[in-house]
Amino acid sequence: MSIFEYNGSAIVAMAGKNCVAVASDLRFGVQLQTITTDCPKVYPIHEKLYLGLSGLKTDAQTLHEKLVFRHNLYKLREERNMKPTTFGHLVSAVLYERRFGPYFCSPVIAGLEDDGTPYLCGMDSIGAMETAKDFMVAGTAPESLYGMCESMWKPDMDADTLFETVAQCLLSGVDRDALAGWGAVVHLITPDKVVSRTLKGRMD
Amino acid sequence: MSRRYDSRTTIFSPEGRLYQVEYAMEAISNAGASMGMLAKDGVVLVAEKKITSKLLDSKAVGVRKEKMYKLDDHIACSVAGITADANILINICRLAAQRYYFAYQEPIPVEQLVQSVCDTKQGYTQFGGQRPFGVSILYAGWDEHYGFQLYQSDPSGNYGGWKAAAIGAGHAAATNLLKTDYKDDITLAEAVPLLVRVLSKAMDTSLAVDKVEIATLSKDPATGKVIYKQYEAPEITPLIEAANADKAAAASS
Numbered sequence: 001m002s003i004f005e006y007n008g009s010a011i012v013a014m015a016g017k018n019c020v021a022v023a024s025d026l027r028f029g030v031q032l033q034t035i036t037t038d039c040p041k042v043y044p045i046h047e048k049l050y051l052g053l054s055g056l057k058t059d060a061q062t063l064h065e066k067l068v069f070r071h072n073l074y075k076l077r078e079e080r081n082m083k084p085t086t087f088g089h090l091v092s093a094v095l096y097e098r099r100f101g102p103y104f105c106s107p108v109i110a111g112l113e114d115d116g117t118p119y120l121c122g123m124d125s126i127g128a129m130e131t132a133k134d135f136m137v138a139g140t141a142p143e144s145l146y147g148m149c150e151s152m153w154k155p156d157m158d159a160d161t162l163f164e165t166v167a168q169c170l171l172s173g174v175d176r177d178a179l180a181g182w183g184a185v186v187h188l189i190t191p192d193k194v195v196s197r198t199l200k201g202r203m204d
Numbered sequence: 205m206s207r208r209y210d211s212r213t214t215i216f217s218p219e220g221r222l223y224q225v226e227y228a229m230e231a232i233s234n235a236g237a238s239m240g241m242l243a244k245d246g247v248v249l250v251a252e253k254k255i256t257s258k259l260l261d262s263k264a265v266g267v268r269k270e271k272m273y274k275l276d277d278h279i280a281c282s283v284a285g286i287t288a289d290a291n292i293l294i295n296i297c298r299l300a301a302q303r304y305y306f307a308y309q310e311p312i313p314v315e316q317l318v319q320s321v322c323d324t325k326q327g328y329t330q331f332g333g334q335r336p337f338g339v340s341i342l343y344a345g346w347d348e349h350y351g352f353q354l355y356q357s358d359p360s361g362n363y364g365g366w367k368a369a370a371i372g373a374g375h376a377a378a379t380n381l382l383k384t385d386y387k388d389d390i391t392l393a394e395a396v397p398l399l400v401r402v403l404s405k406a407m408d409t410s411l412a413v414d415k416v417e418i419a420t421l422s423k424d425p426a427t428g429k430v431i432y433k434q435y436e437a438p439e440i441t442p443l444i445e446a447a448n449a450d451k452a453a454a455a456s457s
Contacts, residue, residue: 077298
C-alpha cells in the first residue's frame with residue numbers, strides 16, 4: 001500500500017458565484033482499520049481561506065502547523081490576512097523546500113479573494129501548483145471524485161446549490177473507497193460568513 | 205584609566221561595571237517615553253512619539269506606529285530607545301512566540317517570551333564582541349496561568365514584573381508619580397486616563413494627538429479572547445485634552 005494511502009482521505013473544493021465550498025470526509029484510519037470518525041482534513045487559515053490536506057496525517061498536521069506559523073508572522077508584519085493566491089504560492093514553496101524528502105500530502109486551497117472572486121488551487125506533494133475555475137479534488141478516491149464533479153459542476157452556482165453539489169459529489173465519490181468516508185464536513189465560504197455543516201453518509 | 209576597557213563591549217571595567225550596557229541605558233533615557241500600567245481587567249501602554257512630521261506617511265504598513273507593536277495575539281509591547289534595534293528585537297519576539305506555538309500548540313506564556321528575549325539580549329553583553337541592543341521594552345500580555353501581566357526589560361537582559369513602569373525620557377519623574385497615584389485594584393477604564401496624565405506631567409512639552417500612542421490589552425467579555433487595541437486620533441484627543449487641562453490647572457494653582 002502506498003504511503004499516500006496509509007490514512008485515507010477525500011477532499012473536494014468547488015467554486016460558485018462569489019462563493020467556494022470545500023469538503024472532506026471524516027475517517028481516520030491506519031491502513032484498513034478505522035480509528036476515529038471525527039477527523040476532518042480541512043483547516044481554516046483565515047475567514048476566507050481554507051486549506052485541505054490529504055495524505056499522510058502526521059505530515060498533514062505538521063504542514064498545517066508550519067503554515068499557521070508562517071501566516072501568523074505574515075499577519076503581524078503586513079497587518080492583514082494573506083491572500084489565497086499568495087498562500088497557494090507559500091504552500092508550494094514550503095513543499096518544494098523538501099523536494100528530496102517530501103511531505104506526503106496533496107493540498108487543496110480554497111478561498112475568496114478580497115473582491116469576492118473564488119480561488120481554487122491544488123498541488124502535488126512537491127508543490128506543483130494548478131489553479132482551477134471549477135473544482136479541485138484530492139485523496140484516496142480521486143477518480144470517483146473527478147467523475148462526480150465533472151458531471152455535477154455547473155458555472156455560477158449560488159451558495160445553497162453549491163453546498164448540495166459539493167456534498168453529493170463527496171458522499172457519492174467516497175462510497176467505492178474503503179479508506180475514505182464515515183461522514184463529511186462541508187464549509188461554504190461567502191463574502192460575509194462561513195457556514196460549516198457535518199453530514200452523515202454511509203457509515204462504512 | 206578605565207577608558208581603555210570600554211572599547212570592548214563584553215568586558216568588565218576595573219570597578220566591575222559593564223560600561224557599554226550603562227551607555228546603552230543612557231541612550232534610552234534620551235529617547236521617547238513609554239509607560240505601562242497593570243489593571244485588574246487589562247494592561248494599558250502609553251508612549252510619546254519622537255518622530256513627528258507632516259511628511260510622515262501615516263498609512264504605510266509597519267511604520268504607522270513608532271512605539272507600540274503586537275507580538276502575538278495575546279502579547280503587545282512598547283519600546284524606548286534606538287528604533288532600528290527595537291525592530292530586530294520585535295522580530296525576535298514574534299519568531300519566539302510562533303516557535304513556541306508550533307511546538308506546543310498553545311500560546312506562549314508572557315514571562316517565557318520575556319525571558320527568551322532577555323536571554324538573547326544578555327548574550328550581547330557577554331560574548332560576540334557586538335554592542336548591546338539600545339532598547340528597553342515594556343511587555344503587556346495575558347496568559348491563562350497568571351492573567352494580565354506587565355514586564356520591563358533593559359539592555360542588560362534583566363527583566364522584572366511590574367504593576368506600573370516607565371522607560372525613556374522622564375522615567376524617574378514618571379515612576380515617582382506612578383508610585384503615589386497607582387492603586388492595586390484599579391480598572392482599565394481608570395488606568396488609561398491616569399497613565400495619560402502621568403505622561404503629560406512627566407513631559408515638559410504639552411501633549412498633542414500626533415505625538416502620543418495609546419494601546420490597551422483586555423479581554424472581550426463575550427468571547428473571552430484577548431483584544432489588542434491601538435487608539436486612533438478621535439479617542440486620543442479627549443484623553444490628552446483632559447491631561448493637558450489637569451497639568452495647566454496644577455501649574456497655575
